[in-house]
Amino acid sequence: MNPVQIKPNIYWVGGIDWHLRNFHGYITPRGTTYNAYLIVDEQITLIDTVKDYLADEMLERISSVCDPSDIDYLVVNHVEMDHSGSVGRVMDVAPEATIVTSAKGREGLEHHYDAARWDFELIDSGEELSLGERSLTFVYTPMVHWPDSMVSYVQQESLLFSNDAFGQHIAGHERFDDEVGWDLLHEEAGKYYANIVMPYGMQVLRALQALEGLKIDMIAPSHGVIWRTFIEDLLDVYPRWAGHETNPEALIVYDTMWDSTRQLSTALRRGLEESGVPVKVRSLQTSHVSEIMTDVLSARAVLIGTPTLNNGMLPTVGAFLTYLRGLRPQNRIGFAFGSYGWGGQGAQEVAGFIESIGWDMPVDLMNVRYRPEVEQLEEAEAAGRKLGEAVNASE
């Protein structure tokens, strides 16, 4: 359990969760890491901790650098238990340590721990704390990802501990971005953004503004690898995601009972492709909603199809829409389609949903009784072409 030196006398001492496959509903086929960092200065400082069951792994890594009981400061950037789940263990080992956090951070810790026995130093946004040769500056980043979230910056090393911002759920022996490569990181950072951070685009833009003046040559997030080579690429895509900017692409998401809705999805795809728009197709029977959200992140048009079951949409489609509503993607073109035997409420509910979240609907919903006839498939293809034209005409 070796630590990894990331800057002189600054070490990664986190835990690797090789087995995690579901992070509160977000499917994580590559596992994840919880990153804690140790700064060895006059004041020995631990930045964040790990999930409770990885406390031993973290303490073992710390022990190969220093005696964990010598920790002077424990910085809590974020109360959520993937980062603060081992605060109790650290304070048991280093009871003299002072917890450095915001007032909201302290309040959150008090909800999870019997924290009255611990020393706290409460800091404001912009405040600097000397560690000896180095200092830490704290910047509040509310809602990236909880109200208490903040980041910590070491000016002397141009190093940002960004906590949940810029994370990715990847377990591995690699600790740095260039050991993994931009393509995979772009995908995993995007999936992470889409499934965790997307509702807080405004707050992300505000946080990026607050960090603008800082010289940064390394970003050490609390999940995944540390950024040192692809920082420019990362700081290019993050504001785009936060600003709900998309690519001229379309995504078709559907479920089907007797194949009619699937047939419509194929005709729609053909029409979109005829307009020159790249299309992704996702069936809710084979793709998890958290994977689909990665596609929603970049898609300008999202076409959603459902048959009618028991006077409503299929439950799989309902679950997808519930997830989508919470993550609040904006500035998309929406389209509802489906098939039915008598009622037809399923696709109507989807159209009502799209309207309720404020997406444009330049093409009316398409709802087909029983099996689509040849003419109806042609209609669907024409609807796909129209949607493709709307995608091409939009910014």
Ligand SMILES: [Fe+2]
């Ligand atoms: Fe979090």
Ligand SMILES: [Fe+2]
């Ligand atoms: Fe986290």
